[in-house]
Amino acid sequence: MKKYDFDTVMDRRNTCSMKWDTNPDTSLLPLWVADMDFSGPPEVIEAVRKRAEAGAYGYTVPCDGYYGAIIDWMKRRHRFDVKKDWIKFGPGVVPALNMLMHAYTQPGDKVIIQTPVYYPFFVSIKNNHREILDNPLKLRNGRYEMDFDDLEIKARDPQAKLMILCSPHNPVGRVWTKEELTRLGEICLRNNVIVLSDEIHNDLILRGYRHTVFASINDDFSRNSVVCVAPTKTFNMAGLQTSAIIIPDEKLRALYGDVLECNFMRRPNLFGIVALEAAYRHGEAWLEELLDYLQGNLDFMTDFIGRYIPQIKIIKPEGTYLVWMDCRALGMKGRELEDFMLNKAKLWLDEGYIFGDAGDGFERINIACPRATLAEALNRLHAAIKP
Numbered sequence: 001m002k003k004y005d006f007d008t009v010m011d012r013r014n015t016c017s018m019k020w021d022t023n024p025d026t027s028l029l030p031l032w033v034a035d036m037d038f039s040g041p042p043e044v045i046e047a048v049r050k051r052a053e054a055g056a057y058g059y060t061v062p063c064d065g066y067y068g069a070i071i072d073w074m075k076r077r078h079r080f081d082v083k084k085d086w087i088k089f090g091p092g093v094v095p096a097l098n099m100l101m102h103a104y105t106q107p108g109d110k111v112i113i114q115t116p117v118y119y120p121f122f123v124s125i126k127n128n129h130r131e132i133l134d135n136p137l138k139l140r141n142g143r144y145e146m147d148f149d150d151l152e153i154k155a156r157d158p159q160a161k162l163m164i165l166c167s168p169h170n171p172v173g174r175v176w177t178k179e180e181l182t183r184l185g186e187i188c189l190r191n192n193v194i195v196l197s198d199e200i201h202n203d204l205i206l207r208g209y210r211h212t213v214f215a216s217i218n219d220d221f222s223r224n225s226v227v228c229v230a231p232t233k234t235f236n237m238a239g240l241q242t243s244a245i246i247i248p249d250e251k252l253r254a255l256y257g258d259v260l261e262c263n264f265m266r267r268p269n270l271f272g273i274v275a276l277e278a279a280y281r282h283g284e285a286w287l288e289e290l291l292d293y294l295q296g297n298l299d300f301m302t303d304f305i306g307r308y309i310p311q312i313k314i315i316k317p318e319g320t321y322l323v324w325m326d327c328r329a330l331g332m333k334g335r336e337l338e339d340f341m342l343n344k345a346k347l348w349l350d351e352g353y354i355f356g357d358a359g360d361g362f363e364r365i366n367i368a369c370p371r372a373t374l375a376e377a378l379n380r381l382h383a384a385i386k387p
Ligand SMILES: Cc1ncc(COP(=O)(O)O)c(C=O)c1O
Pocket: 034, 091, 092, 093, 094, 095, 118, 166, 170, 198, 200, 201, 230, 232, 238, 241, 242, 243
């Protein structure tokens, strides 16, 4: 018996929603930014409501409930034993990545990323006057893989100090295997490149795949890495801007702590930590149903595209709720493809080229929405492409 409702179409307009209230044309269906068009777990809503009713929204510190919830969740869901003092507060993961970059690199240093990748990675590197060192992923038989030979060369660059690993990977949807992560970790270790493992999508693993926490692989990797996690993607609470930055190594932890202090970033958002604790303590049943629903959406989309728009190839995701569509056979790229999606299909998606040059000709669609919304999007796409 299903307990939770993912089918109801919510009206998110006039809620200060980035997805729905910055829409340049209200006839567009927005399926771009990575939040979900579902209400979060009722257990989280209830905890936030209770705390809201208690009033007195004063200065807040992460308390035992916050740490305990993270430790138990990481152990139960991810078989990773986290010690309390490894956990540092993070506002969002992206602000934390920026601060980590400050902690471990100097202007002019190089940061390795694997494009096509979540675009704030390269925006952050550029804004902080560091340099991008790209280790592009390779698309082989419809599946993205890491290029370890190239990584070996890039990591050997004496200016390469950091690698931002996207695990699971947005937008290509790979859930990296332990073997792949081990090869990557060994290369980084040999070359003194610290690994920032952005694992914000760690709970959104489709059936049949298994996420490996980078730092859980061995002690050497644990000492050479930082793992960024958050309940914000998993439970649809990105607006609460809360994450946990797990740093097993004392020296790396102290350096991040210094940057937090510099920015006077000591105090979490009260509702963020209330929601984090409720989600990790009571949200698991909701998450399991969500994963089934997402799998259903993916199956529905795969069937629809295969039947009606076979020119588009779906890169089968193993995790996340983002689907990377290879649209190159439509014969359009860059702005032309963007214009087609916006003005002909009336869909607001994330254009592939914003994830790096290798993404040109691709589109990223967010399928964390009621099936009726997804069906509407696919019908629009079909109607626009039909001769
Ligand atoms: C890989 C990745 N990291 C970080 C974020 C955003 O993190 P936050 O909202 O905590 O800054 C996203 C959001 O889509 C993401 O996909």
